[in-house]
Amino acid sequence: MNRYLITLFATLAIAAALGTSAEPEFDTLNIGNSAEPGTLDPHRYFANAEEHILKDLFVGLTTMGPRGEILPGVAKHWTTSDDGLQWRFELNPDAKWSDGQPLTANDFVFGFRRHQDPRTASPLAHFLYCIKHAEAINRGDIPPEGLGVAAANPHTLVVDLERPFPFLLERLLYPIAYPLPQHVIDRYGDAWVKAENWVSNGAYVLSEWRPREFVELRKNDHFLYADDSTIDRIRYYPFPEPATAYNRFVAGDMDIVHGYPHTLVRRVLQERPNEVRNTPLQSIMYLVINTRVKPFDDVRVRAALAAAISRARITNQVLGAGEMPSTTLSPPVVSGYMSQGPAESSVERATALLAEAGFNESQPLEVTLRYISGAENKRIYVAIAAMWKEAGISTTLHHTNLATHFSDLQNGDFQVAQAGWFGENNPEHYIELLWSKIGPANYGGYASPKFDALFEEARETADQEMRLSNLAAAESVALEEFPVIPLYVTMTLNLVRTHVGGWEQNGRNLHPVRFMYWIE
Amino acid sequence: MLTTIWIVVTITFFLLRVAPGGPFDSERAVSAAVEENLLAAYDLDDPLIHQYGSYIWGLVQGDLGPSYKQKDFSVAELLFHGLPISLLIGGIALTIAVTVGLFLGATMARYRNQKVDAALEGFVTCGLALPPLVAAPLLVFLFSLILRWLPAGGLESPLHLILPVISLCIPYIAAFARLSRSSCLEALNQPFATTAQAKGVSNWRLLWHHVVPSALVPVLSFVGPAAATLLAGSMVVEVFFSIPGIGHYFVQGALDRDYTLVLGAVLVYTTSILVLNFLIDLVFLRIDPRIQLH
Numbered sequence: 001m002n003r004y005l006i007t008l009f010a011t012l013a014i015a016a017a018l019g020t021s022a023e024p025e026f027d028t029l030n031i032g033n034s035a036e037p038g039t040l041d042p043h044r045y046f047a048n049a050e051e052h053i054l055k056d057l058f059v060g061l062t063t064m065g066p067r068g069e070i071l072p073g074v075a076k077h078w079t080t081s082d083d084g085l086q087w088r089f090e091l092n093p094d095a096k097w098s099d100g101q102p103l104t105a106n107d108f109v110f111g112f113r114r115h116q117d118p119r120t121a122s123p124l125a126h127f128l129y130c131i132k133h134a135e136a137i138n139r140g141d142i143p144p145e146g147l148g149v150a151a152a153n154p155h156t157l158v159v160d161l162e163r164p165f166p167f168l169l170e171r172l173l174y175p176i177a178y179p180l181p182q183h184v185i186d187r188y189g190d191a192w193v194k195a196e197n198w199v200s201n202g203a204y205v206l207s208e209w210r211p212r213e214f215v216e217l218r219k220n221d222h223f224l225y226a227d228d229s230t231i232d233r234i235r236y237y238p239f240p241e242p243a244t245a246y247n248r249f250v251a252g253d254m255d256i257v258h259g260y261p262h263t264l265v266r267r268v269l270q271e272r273p274n275e276v277r278n279t280p281l282q283s284i285m286y287l288v289i290n291t292r293v294k295p296f297d298d299v300r301v302r303a304a305l306a307a308a309i310s311r312a313r314i315t316n317q318v319l320g321a322g323e324m325p326s327t328t329l330s331p332p333v334v335s336g337y338m339s340q341g342p343a344e345s346s347v348e349r350a351t352a353l354l355a356e357a358g359f360n361e362s363q364p365l366e367v368t369l370r371y372i373s374g375a376e377n378k379r380i381y382v383a384i385a386a387m388w389k390e391a392g393i394s395t396t397l398h399h400t401n402l403a404t405h406f407s408d409l410q411n412g413d414f415q416v417a418q419a420g421w422f423g424e425n426n427p428e429h430y431i432e433l434l435w436s437k438i439g440p441a442n443y444g445g446y447a448s449p450k451f452d453a454l455f456e457e458a459r460e461t462a463d464q465e466m467r468l469s470n471l472a473a474a475e476s477v478a479l480e481e482f483p484v485i486p487l488y489v490t491m492t493l494n495l496v497r498t499h500v501g502g503w504e505q506n507g508r509n510l511h512p513v514r515f516m517y518w519i520e
Numbered sequence: 521m522l523t524t525i526w527i528v529v530t531i532t533f534f535l536l537r538v539a540p541g542g543p544f545d546s547e548r549a550v551s552a553a554v555e556e557n558l559l560a561a562y563d564l565d566d567p568l569i570h571q572y573g574s575y576i577w578g579l580v581q582g583d584l585g586p587s588y589k590q591k592d593f594s595v596a597e598l599l600f601h602g603l604p605i606s607l608l609i610g611g612i613a614l615t616i617a618v619t620v621g622l623f624l625g626a627t628m629a630r631y632r633n634q635k636v637d638a639a640l641e642g643f644v645t646c647g648l649a650l651p652p653l654v655a656a657p658l659l660v661f662l663f664s665l666i667l668r669w670l671p672a673g674g675l676e677s678p679l680h681l682i683l684p685v686i687s688l689c690i691p692y693i694a695a696f697a698r699l700s701r702s703s704c705l706e707a708l709n710q711p712f713a714t715t716a717q718a719k720g721v722s723n724w725r726l727l728w729h730h731v732v733p734s735a736l737v738p739v740l741s742f743v744g745p746a747a748a749t750l751l752a753g754s755m756v757v758e759v760f761f762s763i764p765g766i767g768h769y770f771v772q773g774a775l776d777r778d779y780t781l782v783l784g785a786v787l788v789y790t791t792s793i794l795v796l797n798f799l800i801d802l803v804f805l806r807i808d809p810r811i812q813l814h
Contacts, residue, residue: 039591046546118553121561123544126551139553193592211593211601212764213675237674240772241759243657244673248762251664251672401775403541410545439551 026518028233029500032245032257036212036238041193042175043115046123048509051175052258053215053236056513058178058202059224061089061108061157062169066515068425068506070169074103074179074201074224075157084164084462089157096222097181098198098205105151107179112159113137113144114185115176124176130165164462167426173508203229203514212238217513229514246495255497258509262376262493265321277494278321282507283422284331284430287369287384287485290415292445295357301365302482304353305416307345308391309384315488318383319376324489329434330427330475331489333507337427339472341479341486350391364394370408370417373399377418410440419443420490425507427471431455434478446483521794528790529579529783533572536779543588543777562588575783584787585780589773595784599766603788606765609681610751613689617750618743620689621696622732625739628697629704630727640697647694655687656760673762684761688754692746699742703735710734737808744800748793752785 035049042054055064063073075089095103115122116137129135132148148160161168171177181192181199188197198206203226204217215236219229239245239257246260246268260268268276287305295301311325326332327341359365367388371381378399385395400408408414421430432438435455436447451474458470479486492509502516544550544558559565563574578585584595593601624644628637663683664672671680707713708731716726755771757763766785773781 036590038589041592044591118557119561121554121557123550123554123558125554125557129551135553138557209592210764211590211598212768213762237762239762244760244762247660247665247672248674251668253672253674401541403543403545403775403777404539405541407541407545440555 026499026520028235029231029256029513029516030254031234031236031513032239032248032254032259033215033236034238034242034245034259035240037215037236039193040206040209040215042178042180043111043120043122045175049238051510053217054175054178055510056202056204056217056234057200057206058175060172060175060177060179061091062172064173064506064508064510064512066502066504066506066512068508068510070173074108078169082462084166085161087159087161087168088152089159091155091157092224093155095201095224097184097201098220098222099181099184100222101181101183101199102154103179103201104154105157106154107182108157109149109151110182111178111180112149113147114180116147117144122176124174127171127174127176130161130163130168130171132160132162134162163460164467166462166464166467167424167428170424170426203512204234207233214238223514225514230517231513234513242493249495254495255500256503256511257495258492260493260495262319262321265319265493268493268495272495274498275495277496277503277505279492279494279505279509280322280324280331280333280489280507281422281492281509282331282333282425283420283490284326284329285418285420285487285490286329287487288409288414288417288419288444289483289485290412290417290444291447291483292412293415295359295365296415298357299481300353300357301359302485303342303345304350304357304365304391305367305388305393306342306482306485307350307353308347308388308393309485309487310387311344311487313387314380314383318379319488319491321491321493323491326486326489328475328479329484329486330430330471333489334425334427334430337468337472339427339475341476342482347387347391350393354392359392361392364392366394366396368396368398368415370398370400370405370414372402372405372418381418409443412443412445414443417443419484422490423508427468427475428458431471431475431478434483444483446478446481448478448481448483451478451481521798524794525787525790526576529576529787530572532783532786533575533779534568536774536777536782537568539774539777541777543779545777562586575780579787584784587778587781589776589778589781595780598769598781599784599788602764602766602769605675605763606767607751609684609688609757609763609765610747612681613685613692614743614747614750616685617689617692617696617746618739621693622700622739624693624697625700625702626704626727626732626735628701629708629731630723632705644694644697647690647697650690652687652691652754652756652760655690656683656757659683659687660760673760675763680761684757684763687760688750688757692750695742695746696739700732700735700739703738704731707731707735733807737804740800740803740807744797745793747796748789751792752789 033049033052037050037053038047039045042058045054059073061073061075062070065071074091074095076092078087078089080087091105097103114120116125116134118138118140125138133142133146136142137144137147150158152158184199185192191197195206195208203220203223205220207218208216217234219232242259242261245257248254249257289296289302291297315323315325324332328339330339354365369381371377381397385397388395409417421433423429433441434446436452454470454474454477458467458474461467461470496503499519500516501519503511587593587595587598590598624640628640631637660672663670670683674680713731716730752767754767758765758768769781769785
């Protein structure tokens with residue numbers, strides 16, 4: 001029997017030695033995306049997997065450089081009025097659509113109006129409510145023609161705002177602010193997104209989309225900076241299961257993958273040090289507490305829950321991919337902004353706070369902690385329950401799928417729950433989650449007149465520096481009342497082959513292919 | 521048949537709506553106006569019974585509706601793209617499962633209670649304990665990552681089909697083997713088998729010419745449900761090997777609350793079970809003289 005086993009293993013070893021990894025062919029850049037895109041209509045898009053593809057297909061007024069910097073896109077330069085309420089964008093007269101038609105300010109006007117039109121049903125319409133009359137149009141109160149966006153001439157776009165918004169240039173990076181080819185949409189209607197009808201203005205155009213197989217893009221020769229891009233063809237493959245993405249990368253099928261199993265982090269760091277590109281995402285993972293239900297309406301109870309958690313234990317012992325602990329809701333990776341959250345406390349402090357609130361060993365605080373199903377999440381929330389147990393808190397863990405989780409959060413049907421927010425390099429994007437008028441995103445129903453007043457003051461401030469300082473003041477007021485317990489900044493787990501150049505780490509984890517090149 | 525399909529579609533329609541959450545719930549909470557616009561765009565703000573009526577009316581006209589999550593495709597487009605792939609992989613897996621399973625089962629019956637039977641029984645037990653969830657990672661690890669003989673996923677060439685088909689058919693080979701072993705053993709004890717043996721018919725001839733044909737009925741009755749399951753695709757195999765079949769739509773569609781997509785997939789599954797069972801019944805008529813059409 002042993003002889004057979006030895007023969008079998010020897011055969012396998014020889015075969016393994018003979019097996020060669022696939023050589024790169026340098027004709028197509030194969031990228032593993034985290035999911036199948038739900039749409040390639042920039043106004044109907046919602047998910048990160050879609051943004052990965054859209055940023056290669058379109059360029060907005062501004063665009064993102066490889067390190068996440070904001071660069072001129074179709075707009076060559078721009079000016080802001082002193083009160084911060086009007087922005088003028090001078091467009092590049094050489095800009096063209098991929099069918100050779102000239103791209104003018106009217107294409108932007110058409111795009112912005114379509115985005116707010118209720119019939120478009122854009123899931124991210126509220127991201128541009130800062131534009132004059134946008135919210136009223138989106139509610140159906142006034143027609144899209146009333147939007148505060150106008151073409152002063154074919155190459156000048158004027159955008160009027162409801163209130164000052166110094167972060168507009170970053171907001172314009174989202175696909176919702178791309179120009180859209182009116183001449184194509186008028187002709188094909190909703191079918192304009194099909195590959196055979198496709199027209200866009202980015203470095204690439206859509207050439208084929210096989211559902212759940214791949215999305216293929218080819219170089220757009222009419223692109224404003226077409227000479228910059230050296231990669232002719234891209235294929236985005238959807239890998240909802242990170243293990244599949246990892247296998248395909250190891251097998252040599254993929255040049256880049258966005259996401260591999262978190263459980264492999266340490267092994268991958270050891271085995272593929274030249275290919276790992278784990279990057280902190282502009283994001284915050286936090287626990288939200290339902291301040292509307294007893295006993296969580298008591299700030300001492302909320303403070304005790306926070307005090308009993310050691311963030312370092314979560315990031316170092318449970319996660320271990322370089323996640324950054326955070327005591328503030330605005331992630332520490334946000335540049336140019338400093339804020340202070342309540343200092344990390346101790347189990348003793350938690351126990352004392354609970355005693356003050358009337359909880360003790362014979363009558364422990366009972367908490368139902370909700371999280372989204374998944375192996376990685378389970379490890380985190382079991383660890384939190386264990387930390388709470390040390391402070392005498394009795395935790396019931398309850399996990400559901402993503403749709404149920406967020407539906408229940410929006411309906412206020414929870415006590416303490418997992419939540420997260422991501423996207424921008426400006427603190428307001430995160431802090432506004434605590435504003436009582438923000439709507440369902442303020443899951444815990446936190447309402448503080450003091451915070452609201454400070455936040456609303458910041459919201460009306462045109463000067464960016466003063467606005468940031470107001471925001472910091474507002475944030476520290478809220479965090480002292482523990483409506484949320486910020487935990488850590490999440491990491492994106494990327495793998496990039498050494499023959500791909502120009503892929504840079506950035507906080508949005510978006511990587512325009514026009515800046516990439518082959519290293520032969 | 522139409523009544524059965526209507527009942528299944530109706531139950532599925534209302535069961536999906538009972539589940540908490542909706543197609544537009546996600547980690548990025550949207551404003552109230554945005555949610556209203558989304559619901560209105562897909563007529564999800566109408567009363568449920570009205571939505572049901574519209575869906576059934578669309579169905580009668582051959583319209584399966586739009587997908588709420590894959591907005592650039594209709595449900596019909598998605599199923600039309602995925603179904604041939606599921607049929608191809610499921611069809612190959614089914615053919616292998618039936619032929620190999622039957623051969624193994626008959627061989628086990630022929631050598632009953634001997635070493636060959638015991639060895640194959642061990643193999644069959646292992647097969648039953650190897651669902652695609654276990655087999656797929658093992659096969660990829662061995663044949664794609666270590667040996668690098670076969671692709672780890674994708675659908676570019678016939679080679680890409682090998683691992684998904686194997687992981688899909690292993691438990692079915694085992695199931696068919698067990699089923700055919702027991703029905704062959706039963707047939708071997710029938711008087712016609714004893715008579716054939718007494719007339720000096722060789723063991724193998726007895727097995728393949730006399731025993732196996734009469735043992736086919738229970739095996740075939742399992743072909744219907746097995747075929748429907750295999751042809752409708754497997755979520756695990758599809759996700760693991762990046763195969764764009766329709767199995768994924770049952771599970772992911774349900775998790776995403778993509779109501780119309782799940783309904784479309786359920787419709788395909790129900791119809792294929794009904795059609796396959798009908799076809800199997802026709803085959804029974806031909807091979808089993810005891811069954812008559814009334």
